[in-house]
Each structure stands twice: as structure tokens, then as C-alpha cells.
Amino acid sequence: xxxxxxxxxxxxxxGPGDPGLLTLRAASLIQxxxxxxxDDLVAPEVLKLAAPTASVENVGKRCGxxxxxxxxxxxxxxxxAHAGYSVVRLKTGDPTLFGRAxxxxxxxxxxxxxxxxxxxxxxxxAAAATVRTSLTDRRFASKVIFLTAxxxxxxxxxxxxxxxxxxxxxxxxxxxxxxxxxxxxxxAGVAPDTPCIIISHVSTPKEQVLSTTVDGLKHTAxxxxxxxxxxxxxxxxxxxxxxxxxxxxxxxx
Numbered sequence: 001x002x003x004x005x006x007x008x009x010x011x012x013x014x015g016p017g018d019p020g021l022l023t024l025r026a027a028s029l030i031q032x033x034x035x036x037x038x039d040d041l042v043a044p045e046v047l048k049l050a051a052p053t054a055s056v057e058n059v060g061k062r063c064g065x066x067x068x069x070x071x072x073x074x075x076x077x078x079x080x081a082h083a084g085y086s087v088v089r090l091k092t093g094d095p096t097l098f099g100r101a102x103x104x105x106x107x108x109x110x111x112x113x114x115x116x117x118x119x120x121x122x123x124x125x126a127a128a129a130t131v132r133t134s135l136t137d138r139r140f141a142s143k144v145i146f147l148t149a150x151x152x153x154x155x156x157x158x159x160x161x162x163x164x165x166x167x168x169x170x171x172x173x174x175x176x177x178x179x180x181x182x183x184x185x186x187x188a189g190v191a192p193d194t195p196c197i198i199i200s201h202v203s204t205p206k207e208q209v210l211s212t213t214v215d216g217l218k219h220t221a222x223x224x225x226x227x228x229x230x231x232x233x234x235x236x237x238x239x240x241x242x243x244x245x246x247x248x249x250x251x252x253x
Contacts, residue, residue, distance in 0.1 A: 003032040004086035009077050009113055011095040011104065012088050013120015017043040018203040021121045029088050029118065035080045037073065038090035039099070041226055043204065046090070070100060074107035081113045092226075093122040098148050098172050123228040124170030127199040131209065133235055140233040141168040149174045149181050160188035168232035174198075176225075182217035185231065190214050195235040200227045 002025070004010060010029050015021040022030075030036065030049045038047065040060020050056050059073050073089075080087045091099040095117060108115045124146065128135050135144045145167050149158055163169065163185075174181050178198075186192060192215035200208040200223035212220050214231065 001028045001032070004029045004034070004088065005114075006034075006084050006086050007081050007114065009081050009087045009089060009108055009115040010118055011101055011115060012090050012118040013094045013122075014038070014042045014046050014090050014092055015121045016093055016123045016126035016203040017041075017046075017201065018126075019043065019045045019049070021126065021203060022046065022049075023118065023120065025118050026120060030090065032086065033088040034085040036088045036090055037076060039092045041092045042090050070103060074104060077104065077108065078111045078113055081108075082111075091120070094120045097122050097146060123172065123199075123202050123226070124230070126202045127170070127197070127228045127230055130199055130202055130207065131197050131230070131235070133230075135168045135170070135230070135232075135234060137234040140236070141166055143167045145169050146172065148172045149184065158184065160184050163188040163190055165189070165191075168230065168234045171229040171231060174227055174229050176222045178217040178220050178222060181229070182214055185214050185217075190231065194231060194233065197230045197235055198223050198227055199230070200224050202226075202228060 010033070012026050012029055014026065027049060030046065031051060033050070033054055036050055036054055036056045037059045038056065040058060047056060059068050061068070077087055077089060089104060091101070093099070095101045101117070105115065135141065143164065143166065145163065147158070147160060147169055149171055171181065192213065194214045196212050196214055196217055198210045198212070198220070208223050210220065210223060
């Protein structure tokens with residue numbers, strides 16, 4: 001086990017929820033860090049790995065409910081590292097994807113704090129594993145595009161235009177208005193009958209899966225957050241791709 005170093009900050013990916021999907025490096029750091037500052041959606045089972053003597057603090061900003069600002073998070077990381085503590089900044093999924101890691105990296109660099117980034121399994125990849133599909137099935141998709149439907153603070157909607165047709169899209173933070181997301185995708189040139197799969201609480205006991213199409217999103221019940229939505233021709237069931245019989249791993253809710 002490689003222990004967390006004193007005076008250093010680790011930006012660690014907590015994965016999608018299942019503690020079994022943590023990397024060995026991530027688990028080791030969580031177990032040995034003096035201070036852990038975690039996102040709101042980090043699974044309780046992951047946090048249980050922390051040492052009994054560790055300080056564990058939720059610094060999440062979920063659904064606009066902000067009990068702490070991003071600048072205050074920066075200050076905490078810098079303060080604890082300068083005080084000689086080992087610090088883990090624990091982020092859901094992978095720390096470099098939609099997790100404000102860029103701002104935290106900049107703050108650490110400006111204050112001369114040594115840091116390390118520890119990758120994690122992102123929800124989009126865990127979702128693909130759940131529905132047993134390849135995001136880059138070469139017959140249908142030559143690329144994967146990560147999107148977020150989360151609105152900017154200005155209130156403007158995300159503009160996806162233009163989107164290539166030979167891609168699988170992984171939509172993070174889709175919100176509760178699936179009809180709006182459907183309009184965004186359609187305006188970006190995605191065909192109405194393109195398959196969509198919504199995965200809620202991926203890799204956890206609360207996981208739910210719902211299959212539809214881009215046009216069908218307009219009339220689809222909202223699943224509990226956090227969700228990731230996969231969109232693309234690569235999501236067609238294997239029977240449709242190859243002509244072979246196929247028993248789906250999950251049934252639409």
C-alpha cells in the first residue's frame with residue numbers, strides 16, 4: 001500500500017458508486033489520507049474506507065444546493081496541505097470529467113501545492129458495461145462524445161450543434177427535463193429514432209435502466225439522479241446488429 005504523502009493533494013476518482021470499481025491506488029489513498037473532501041454523490045460505501053482518524057467533509061454542490069463555494073474548496077485544499085496534512089479531493093467518476101478539476105488544479109499550482117491526479121471509472125463507461133454494449137462498435141460509431149446538459153450559471157442552455165452522426169453520446173447531468181434534452185439533440189442533427197438508454201445510479205443497488213429513442217425522451221418518465229444517458233446507433237440490441245438472438249441484460253422500466 002502506497003500511503004498518501006503529507007503536504008500533498010490528490011484529486012481522486014471515486015468511480016460511479018460500486019466500491020469494487022475503485023482503482024487500487026484510489027483505495028489506498030482513501031485509506032491513508034488525513035483529510036478527505038468529497039462530492040455529494042460519492043457512495044457511502046467508498047467513504048467507509050477512510051481511516052477512523054481521518055477528517056471527512058462533504059463539499060458537494062448538488063442540484064444548485066451550494067453549502068460551500070468553489071473558492072472555499074480551493075482554500076481548504078491549500079490550507080490543509082500547507083499545514084502538513086495529506087489531502088484527498090474525492091470526486092465522483094473520473095476527476096477530470098465535468099468535475100471542476102481544472103479550477104482546483106489551477107488553485108493548487110498558484111499556491112505551490114504538490115498534487116496528483118488519480119483516474120477513476122466514469123459513469124459513461126460503467127453505463128456501457130451495465131447495458132453490455134460497445135460505445136465504439138466500429139459498424140456504428142467511430143467516436144464517443146461526452147456532453148453535459150447542465151445549464152450554465154447564466155441560464156443559457158447547452159448548445160450541442162453540430163453533432164457528428166457516427167458517434168455515441170454520453171450525456172451527463174441531463175436534468176429532469178428530458179423533453180428539453182430531446183429538443184437539444186434533435187436541433188443538433190440527431191435522428192429522432194436514434195436509440196437512448198437512461199441509466200440511474202449506475203453500478204449501485206439502486207440502479208435503474210430505461211430504453212427509448214431521442215424522440216421518445218419527450219414522453220419518458222424521469223429517473224432519479226444521478227443519471228447518465230447514452231445515445232447512438234451503437235446501442236441497438238445485438239440481434240438488430242447481427243441477426244443473432246439476444247436476451248437483454250435489463251428490461252426497460
